Amino acid sequence: MNVAGNNQPKKSNLFSPRQSPVANSPQKQGKATARRGFCQGLKDCMSMGPAISTSQNQSHSTSKLERQVADLEREVLKQRELRIMYRKRMERTHDYLKYCLQVAQDNGFLNLIIKNKDDNDRQDCSFPSTMDNTNTSPQLSSSLQQHYDLAALICQAKMNGWYIDHREIELQEKIGQGSTAEIYKTVWRGLDVAVKCIFPNFFETNESGESFFAQELDTLSRQRHRFVLQLMGACLDPPDHAWVVTEFLDMTLKEWLHGPGNSRLKERLVPLPPFEERIAKALEIAQAMQYLHEQKPKLIHRDLKPSNIFLDDANHVRVADFGHARFLSDEEMALTGETGTFVYMAPEVIRCEPYNEKCDVYSFGIILNEIMTGNHPYIETDFGPSKIAMEVAEGHLRPTLPEDNGQLGEIINLICLSWDQDASVRPSFATITSTLKKIHRRIIESNEIDYCI
Template sequence: MEKTTSGGGGGGGGGDNKKDRIFRADKIDLKSLDKQLEKHLSRVWSRNIEKNHKAMEEEWEIDLSKLETRNVIARGTYGTVYKGIYDDQDVAVKVLDWEEDAKNRDLFRQEVTVWHKLNHPNVTKFVGASMGTTNLKIKSADSENSLPQRACCVVVEYVPGGTLKQYLIRNRRKKLPFKVVIKLALDLSRGLSYLHSEKIVHRDVKTENMLLDAQRNLKIADFGVARVEALNPKDMTGETGTLGYMAPEVIDGKPYNRRCDVYSFGICLWEIYCCDMPYPDLSFVDVSSAVVLHNLRPEIPRCCPNALANIIKKCWDGNPQRRPEMEEVVKMLEGIDTTKGGGMIPEDQSSGCFCFAPARGP
């Protein structure tokens, strides 16, 4: 039996070592073993967490030493946007100030989480992000010294044509040809349809958050308040967005889903056609109560072709369940005939388009 225990070819010393490792069960300190096992598992878990965290960072983290930030493009509620260059590519750099506010930190993580996996021609392309700005160099005279210590930044493609809102304001008097109206509407509807297919609700669809490139292609921007759609509609509440574009259920604090974006799209579609602002003479309080209680909507001009007017009305229906999906809106817009004109009548050619005359614009 001793030969079996000591093993073959190991010599007497090998046998003694083997025997030394044999213990009586009633002599084993189980508490000590538990502590050793717990320490070992804790080290393994910590290494896995660090490894996973590093892998997550590598998905979207950028090298700030390659980023050159220049002039300010825009300032908003959620941060300042600069023009810059990253890896020889023109980019827009959005700097968010964390300070001690956990909300800003959450907004940043939310925006990056939503944006970095998206890929569609009508959605601004995500380049990368950074959780800090230690190595961020800003050449702008009004920025370098005032850059917050706990800021973070998100970098996206630079879209040179400005916002859709600015473009509509420039065309406020002469209006847009009907073909251009439908082209812009299709770009926006296709972008939103894609977001909804990815279970993302933008929640702040408005012409200020749409950008135009050099060829006047529209790209959806600003995912600062976007979020993945909740499986339970009751989990999505709260007044989020911009009042004039906000769906009645959102204003009223009721649960909502992606169809709140459809409502906002309806307002944008009216704005694109009319090159005008919704509710210009009403206060925020008046708009809120009138939209919810009295079904207030902007007036659709009589020269607007029925096919387009019907889409607008369906999109801004007070009942979310009656609003079409954005995928359906795309198909309806694709079916509109633009060869016979139908654009808004320019102000210098008519006293207005809110009349009974059947005139049609370009």
């Protein structure tokens, strides 16, 4: 039967599932929804877990690859800088050799050199020659010809009382090591001494090892100055007992200025020493170097740096390490390639050009600036040693100067003159000593006035 106004048949509930009123209640529906949401969320988490883990692994791999790429880029840049530096060095060496040949030709002895070479070549041949081989080539300078004789040095050491039998020394505490030697602290005849023990393989791998060893000892044995390291004696029996015995000093200028350790840090590990003490140290270094340069023949150090300058118990300076030192007459210029440490090395030495004692003045200028600022040279840059050397050689780079507070103008001027690109502009150590003495005297007088007030 149809109800008027309703054309749709009424559905029968005979086969419809019976629903509980509780099941249809809002509270029950909410709980069901919550259960479905929880399960669905758990499934999502389970499915997302591997995805997140994969993403993290990919991110980690990406960052690792980025670091590797960055390392490779830095290495490529370093190699490119080295290649440029060596190419420029070869070009300069080539130009200098051309200059030497031109000088030889202008002075009329190039033909003599060629003739002497031809004569030697003929002697090497198996054909008999009636030509008399006369050595007409120019003689080398005395400094290049000089060969240090170990046997003669042993006689000199015994005569002057500084020859030491190695059985007198019992090596104790190892306090340092370099590329060619180890250094020990020990007691010799009741006195604390430092013993530098040259590695035996140094003599086995270097034909001139004995000569270099004798040269360093001969140089050190001649020094008699308050601010130069004192030689106590030596064991002259290489390769096993090539030992240099000096006074024992346990602090370097580098450690005094920057604190212990070898790391180059921007942050200071120790307080900067008082200004008067720093000027005093610079003055003592200059006095030691003036003494070396005013010898006859003059002695150039060639490796002046804070780690080669020691302090005694009273904090007075000792200039040390004469392994690279050479005697040089007033008429000579040294041409021995780069010698020293890049950071403190003069531009002309980096460029393998002839140089004289003014290379030590340049090194002192870098040290004086380091003493005044309390900062490692070039610490404000990210350059490596090769890049620093290249920029210094071209005259484009020097360490940051100290700020002038109204009292440092004279010192800043002295620093700039000492590290000038033109070696002839750099002052002598006599001038440097005189200038620093005046500055030190003014500081002392100023402190006395302040104390009286």
